[in-house]
Amino acid sequence: MTLDPNTLLAILAMAAATVLTRVSGLVLIHFVTIGANQKRALEAIPPAVLMAVIAPTALVTGPAETLAALATALAAMRLPLLAAVATGVLVVAVGRAVIRV
Amino acid sequence: MKSARAFEDFLGGVRAIAPLIVAVVPIGLVFGAVAATKGLSSLEVGLMSALVFAGGSQFVALDIWTNPAAWAALGFSALLVNIRHLLMSASIGTKMPAFSAPAKYAAMLLLADEIWAMAEVRASDARLTPAWYAGLAVPFYLVWVLASLAGSIAGAFLGDPKAIGLDFAFPAVFIVLVMGFWKGRETGTVLAASAAAAVLTQQLLPGVWYIAAGAAAGVAATLLTGQRREACA
Numbered sequence: 001m002t003l004d005p006n007t008l009l010a011i012l013a014m015a016a017a018t019v020l021t022r023v024s025g026l027v028l029i030h031f032v033t034i035g036a037n038q039k040r041a042l043e044a045i046p047p048a049v050l051m052a053v054i055a056p057t058a059l060v061t062g063p064a065e066t067l068a069a070l071a072t073a074l075a076a077m078r079l080p081l082l083a084a085v086a087t088g089v090l091v092v093a094v095g096r097a098v099i100r101v
Numbered sequence: 102m103k104s105a106r107a108f109e110d111f112l113g114g115v116r117a118i119a120p121l122i123v124a125v126v127p128i129g130l131v132f133g134a135v136a137a138t139k140g141l142s143s144l145e146v147g148l149m150s151a152l153v154f155a156g157g158s159q160f161v162a163l164d165i166w167t168n169p170a171a172w173a174a175l176g177f178s179a180l181l182v183n184i185r186h187l188l189m190s191a192s193i194g195t196k197m198p199a200f201s202a203p204a205k206y207a208a209m210l211l212l213a214d215e216i217w218a219m220a221e222v223r224a225s226d227a228r229l230t231p232a233w234y235a236g237l238a239v240p241f242y243l244v245w246v247l248a249s250l251a252g253s254i255a256g257a258f259l260g261d262p263k264a265i266g267l268d269f270a271f272p273a274v275f276i277v278l279v280m281g282f283w284k285g286r287e288t289g290t291v292l293a294a295s296a297a298a299a300v301l302t303q304q305l306l307p308g309v310w311y312i313a314a315g316a317a318a319g320v321a322a323t324l325l326t327g328q329r330r331e332a333c334a
Contacts (some may be wrong), residue, residue, distance in 0.1 A: 002145075011153065019210060021190075023190065023210075023278040028191050029195055044291045045189070049319075051299070053214070053272075055303075070279050080272070081196045092266040094202070
């Protein structure tokens with residue numbers, strides 16, 4: 001069990017940066033009045049952020065990932081969360097094994 | 102009676118986050134194992150997970166890890182990777198009338214992607230209470246810290262998570278959540294703009310600018326379509 005001072009400093013810097021990003025949104029909405037446009041922008045944030053996170057994996061990583069993303073989206077219309085996720089994991093595993101690039 | 106209600110809410114949060122907890126265990130194990138190969142001790146791994154609690158930025162940190170650790174570069178990369186949290190806290194912050202001001206700020210300290218997404222889903226069809234949020238955040242936090250600790254101890258014993266597709270668990274969770282935010286054609290516009298900008302940016306720029314670019318493009322698209330509708334009306 002060692003704790004290197006440089007590592008500790010790095011962890012604290014990362015923690016400070018993360019906390020800053022997490023509270024600054026709250027501070028921001030104190031100063032910006034929420035009109036119709038701001039409300040529409042805020043409503044678009046959740047799907048826009050989630051889509052941005054998954055787009056490179058889903059669209060340009062490989063055929064197995066694209067196929068699995070599609071399967072997950074279709075499964076999500078019918079199945080509960082965990083079952084849809086299991087579908088995606090299964091399809092990507094099988095796809096990577098079958099499709100040789 | 103009030104505390105019984107709060108307990109029920111807490112359990113509701115736990116039930117909502119349970120599938121994501123199942124999904125985060127392998128990710129935490131992998132994080133701990135990779136960190137061990139970079140020379141981090143179990144204590145350091147546990148501390149990072151407990152204090153930073155942001156998986157994406159923790160993986161990026163391992164990518165650029167040096168010995169001795171370069172704190173300024175690591176802190177700056179965490180800022181870039183996590184800048185999306187600004188948008189997330191601005192969005193969920195407007196949906197927390199049941200929270201006192203200190204409770205709101207305390208809740209933000211645990212605003213990991215998965216917790217934020219489940220809180221948004223909850224707020225879209227019910228009142229988001231502090232107890233329900235705690236039910237989301239507390240078990241998820243504990244499991245993340247414990248799983249990364251266990252991974253750093255088990256280290257080399259773990260196989261390659263890619264071989265069994267486990268690295269796809271989180272993209273899959275996010276895909277399911279995106280489907281839940283579907284509200285018709287306007288959502289389609291947001292998603293298309295975000296996906297296009299994210300993919301383009303990811304191909305052109307290193308690092309994680311693509312998340313900020315996709316988010317910005319999605320928001321811009323919704324504002325533009327809104328303006329056009331007003332012009333037509």
